[in-house]
Amino acid sequence: MLTLEDSRLTVDDLIAWLVRFDEQIVEHAERLTELDSAIGDADHGTNMARGTAAVRLRLTEARPDDAGAVLKSCGMTLVSTVGGASGSLYGTLFLEMAKRVGAASELDTTVFADAFRAGVAGVVARGRAEPGDKTMIDALQPTVDALSTAAAGGVPLTKSLQAAAAAAAAGRDATIPLVARRGRASYLGDRSADHLDPGATSAALLVQSLADSHAERVR
C-alpha cells in the first residue's frame, strides 16, 4: 500500500471511504434493522445496504474524475436506490457536498469540513430536524463541529477524522434517552425514548468508515 500524504482526501480516498462504508453497513445491517424495528419499520439496514452496494458498484465500475463527481455519483445513487427517509437524506448530504467541492481533485481538511457542513445543512433543510430530535442529525451535527474545530486548529487530517468519528459516536449514543420528534419514530411519542436511533447509528458508521479507511491508507 502507498503511503499517502495525511493532509488531503483524493478521489481514491473518497472511493475507499465509500467502499468501507458499504462493508460496515453490510456488517451492521441486521443490527440497524433491529434498531429500526424497535422504533421504526425494520428496514433501515436493508435500505442502507441496498444503497451502499449500489454506490460501491457504480464507483468501482467507472472511477469518477474528480471529488465532486465521486460525491455526486454517491448522492444520486443513494437517492435512487435507498428509498425511505434515509435515501433522500443521505442522498442530499452527498449531493450538497458535491455542489460545494465542484471539480476539485483533492480536498483538504478545511474544504472537507466546509463541504460536510454544507451537506448537513442540506439534510437539515430537507428533513427539518434539529439536533435533539433523535435523528441522524444528532450524529452529523457533532461531526460538522468536530471537523470545523480540527480544521481551525490545523490538526492533521487523520486526527481530525478520528475526532469527528468520536463526536459522531457520542452524538449517536446521546440519542438513546431522546424522544423522537422527526421521522417514523416520532409516532411512538414517549415510547421512542431508551432506544438508539438507527439513522444516527448509520451516520456514525459513515464517519467512522472515513476515519478508518483514511488511517489505513496513510499508515
Add this chain to the structure above:
Amino acid sequence: MLTLEDSRLTVDDLIAWLVRFDEQIVEHAERLTELDSAIGDADHGTNMARGTAAVRLRLTEARPDDAGAVLKSCGMTLVSTVGGASGSLYGTLFLEMAKRVGAASELDTTVFADAFRAGVAGVVARGRAEPGDKTMIDALQPTVDALSTAAAGGVPLTKSLQAAAAAAAAGRDATIPLVARRGRASYLGDRSADHLDPGATSAALLVQSLADSHAERVR
C-alpha cells in the same frame, strides 16, 4: 323413579333417550371434533351438540303425543340444525323411523328393531355408504343386526339394547383400520386408516344412550 315394564319404549322413554343422547354428545363433543379434525373438518362435535340441544329443547318444550311424533320432531330438528353430512343422515334415520312407527304410543322390541332397520336403510339410501366404508353405518348396521337377533330370540328390551350398544361399539372400533370411501375422510385415501370415524363414534353414543337411559328407567 317409577319402575317401568321392561318390554316397550314409551314416549317418555324415547324422550329420555334423546335427552341422554344430548348429555353424551355434550360430554364427548370435544372428542368428536378432535376425531373429525384428524380425518375431516373438525366440526362433528359442534354440529351434533347444536342439533341434540335443539332436539332436547323442542321435546321438553312440548311433549309429543306419540312415538312417531317424538321421532319425527327429532329428525326434523336434526335436519334443520345440524347441517353437514351428519345432519341429513341422522335426520333421515329418525324421519324414517318415525314413518315406520306412525302414531304408536309404545314400541316393543320387535317394532323398535324394525323401525331402526328402516331408519338405517334410509341412511344408506341417502348416503350410499356400505358397511366397511368407515362411516356411521359401521356402527348402525351392527345395531340393526343385534336388535333383530334379540327381538327374534325374545330377549328382554334392556338386554336387547345392551347387546345393541355393544354391537355399535364394536362396529365403531372396527372403523379404525378402515380406509374411508364415503364422506370427507375419503379425500384422505389411505391416510384415513388408523383413525376412529367420528360419525361411527357418535352413532355408538346414540345406541349406548338408549341402553343406559332405558336401564335406568326400568331399574
Add this chain to the structure above:
Amino acid sequence: MKKLINSPATVLADALNGVAAAHHELAVDFANRVVSRGAAVKQGKVALISGGGSGHEPLHSGFVGLGMLDAACAGEVFTSPTPDQMLAATMTVNAGAGVLYIVKNYTGDVLNFEMAAELAEADGVQVKSVLVADDVAVEDSTWTAGRRGVGTTVLVEKIAGAAAEEGRDLDAVHALATRVSENGRSMGVALTSATLPAVGKPSFDLPEDEIEMGVGIHGEPGRKRVPLRPASEIAEELVSSILSDHDFSGAPVIAMLSGLGGTPLIELYAIYGDVAALLEQRGITVARALVGDYITSLDMAGCSLTLLRADEEMLRLWDAPVSTAALRWGA
C-alpha cells in the same frame, strides 16, 4: 386464537350483520341465514342458488347480485347449510322459471341440497343441480365421495349467472353450468392451518418449514406434505397437477388464483407471476385472470389455482356485467 369476532357461537350471525350493514342492495334473512338480491325477482328468470359452510368468504354471499347468484345459504363454519335454509332461499327467489342449485361436492352439501330439492319439488318448484368436483388433489373414483368442489364454483356462478340473466331456460343454464363445472380444475396449497372459531386451535400442525400440497378448503389434509419452497416451485406443482388432469390446450383459459384468507395480495401476485409464466411456456393462453381472495379457508395462509378450459361463449358470459359485493364490472 385471535379473531375479530364476538364469540365462536355468534361469528356467523355477526358476519351476516356486517353483510347487511355494508350492502344495502342485498336482503339478509337472518333466521334462515340466506342472503339474496334486494331487488324484486325478475319474473321468468332462472334463479341461481348456492351455499355451503361459512369460512370461505366471499363465497357465496359475496357473489349474490346482478349477473351471478340470486341467493346464497350460509351454513355454520365449514358445515353445510340445512335443507330448510335452501328451501327458504328457493321460495324467496323462485321466479317461475325454475331454480339451479350450485353444489360443491361434499357429502354434507350434496345430501342437504338433495333433501332441499325434494322439498322444493314437492312444493311445485322445478329444481336442477350442478355439482362442482374440481379438486385434482383428490383421486377421482366412483367408489368414494369423489373430488372436492373448490374454485371452479366461482366460475360456474359467474358464467351460469350471466346466462340466466340473458333469459335462458333452466335446461340451458344447467347444461352450461355443467359444461363449466366439467372443464374446471383446481389445486391448493396451505402454508398454515386454519383455526375454526369453535375449536380455538389450528386444525392441523404444520411445522415452520413444511407446506401441505393439495389441501382442501376445510383444512382437509392434502396430497403430501413437502418442505417449504420458493413460489416458482409451488406454482410448478399446482400447474402441472392441473394440466396433467385435463386438456387445456388450444382453448382460451380463465385463471383464478385465490388466496386462502391469511395470505396477502402481494404474495398472491408474486406466485401468479410464476403461474402465468409456466402456462405461457406450455402454450396455454390465459384469456382472463382473477387474483385475490375468492374462495378462502378462514385464516389459512396459502392459495389455490383454478383453471377453466373456456370457449368463446363462456368468455362472453364472463365479460357480461356483474354487480356483487366481491365481483363487479360493467355495471
Add this chain to the structure above:
Amino acid sequence: MKKLINSPATVLADALNGVAAAHHELAVDFANRVVSRGAAVKQGKVALISGGGSGHEPLHSGFVGLGMLDAACAGEVFTSPTPDQMLAATMTVNAGAGVLYIVKNYTGDVLNFEMAAELAEADGVQVKSVLVADDVAVEDSTWTAGRRGVGTTVLVEKIAGAAAEEGRDLDAVHALATRVSENGRSMGVALTSATLPAVGKPSFDLPEDEIEMGVGIHGEPGRKRVPLRPASEIAEELVSSILSDHDFSGAPVIAMLSGLGGTPLIELYAIYGDVAALLEQRGITVARALVGDYITSLDMAGCSLTLLRADEEMLRLWDAPVSTAALRWGA
C-alpha cells in the same frame, strides 16, 4: 417465515410480474417499478400519481385505472419509492394539465415526493401534492412528523380520480383532494405483527392474548397494548377514537373497513356489523361502505377503520365509474 415468494430480494419484482400478467390493461415499467394505465394518456387530463412502500396491496397499484390513479410507484417493502421512480411515472402520465401527487405522511414518502416534484418542475411539469395524515392513533403536532397517512388515501385517490376524469384542472382537483384528506380519519388494530420478507421474523412480539390498538401499517406500535377482546369492544374503541377527533355529524359518511392482510373477510364483516351499529347509535349516516382488503400491512392480522365526512359532491364522485384491479364499478 412462510410466504408465497421466491426470495426476500425478489418479492417486489415477482409481484410486479404477477400484476403485469394478471392485468393486461395496465403497463408495468419494471425498471422503474411504475404501474400505469396501459391506455394512451388523455391529453389535458390532470394526472394522479401515488406510491409508497410495498406491502400495502392493493394500495397503490391496485387503484390504477380509469377514474382513479394514472400511475403508482412501488417502493421496496415498507420503504418509500425514490424520486427517479416518481419522475419516471410523472413523465409517463403527464398529459399537459399538471400532475397531482398523493402522498401518505411518512418522512420518507414526503421527502422523496418533494425531490421528485422539484425534478419534475425543473423539467417543466406542474406538480401539486396532497398529503394524507389521517391516523388518529398518533398525536398531531407541528413539532413532530405529524400523523401517519393511512386509509383515507384510498378515498382521496377515488374521489380526486373521478374529478380528474371529469376534466377539472389541477387546482380544482388539488383542492378537492385536500378537502377529502382533511375530512378523513382512520384507526387500526393489530392482532398479530407483520413479518417483513427481508427480516424473516415478526416485527414485534404480540402475546397470544393481547392486541395493539392504533397500530400503523408498517408495524409501528400503536397507542396501547390491551388484552384481546370481542369485536364489539374493538369496534367501540376504533369508532370512538375517530369520532372524538373530528365531527362526523350531519353529513353523509363514507366508511371503509380494511383488513390488514392476514384477516379473512368473515371477520371483517363480523366487526363491520358492530361498527355500523355503533355509528347508527350515534346518529351517523353511513352513505357508502367498503369492506375488504384495501390498505394492508403484509400478513398482519387486524383491521383499520376509515371514516370520511363526505358531501354530495364527494358522494357523486365516489359513485362515478372506476375500473382498477381492486375497485371497479360502473365501467
